[in-house]
């Protein structure tokens with residue numbers, strides 16, 4: 001057996017020996033560094049995104065094995081439309097092709113796909129493919145996979161506010177009914193527990209408009225590893241780092 005797999009097995013054992021509450025149920029990931037990964041290899045940027053998809057598959061397959069129940073991956077932001085047309089096209093094609101190509105494996109592994117973001121703003125072929133895969137995976141119970149697409153944290157808060165304002169206007173609710181719990185119910189992530197851990201790859205130390213409401217008490221983990229190089233071992237390291245932290249939620 002190679003050292004890599006021995007090392008991974010040891011990390012998995014370590015996670016499995018932790019008290020349940022030390023392992024995050026929900027992990028959010030900012031998958032950064034695809035472009036740099038490609039550049040360092042003298043490859044065009046699309047190759048970085050292709051390698052990024054391979055990393056997505058690894059993490060989705062592996063997460064339930066260590067007790068993670070929800071993954072929320074930042075795949076395309078409301079700001080990413082500003083990228084060169086070809087790059088946007090590559091990412092959109094990868095999304096559709098991967099969702100459809102992985103459908104059987106997702107079903108087999110009990111993964112339920114969900115999209116968060118301004119879904120109506122995605123191109124029609126992507127909406128069709130993603131809707132189909134969401135419908136077909138609706139029964140998945142091992143892992144909830146949230147893909148943040150055409151997603152922005154501020155846009156999400158604005159969209160929630162609009163929905164609430166409409167309800168106030170129609171008389172369904174009154175302004176005094178608005179509290180944090182009601183607000184939460186109007187987010188794209190309504191009913192989904194907040195992530196305990198957020199991972200950002202590639203060494204950038206920012207939130208970049210990701211899950212602004214939901215990360216109020218989330219533990220942050222930054223690694224210099226570029227997203228295409230992120231693997232099961234790196235995922236375990238992030239969980240173990242989280243497991244060692246003291247969370248106080250404003251208490252003592």
Ligand code: FPP
Nearest residue numbers: 031032033034035036052053056075095098
């Ligand atoms: C960040 O790297 C990555 C993205 C903006 C896109 C992430 C998309 C994928 C991994 C493909 C999505 C597909 C599925 C199936 C989820 P970057 O391009 O910003 O890298 P850089 O900062 O090094 O330029």
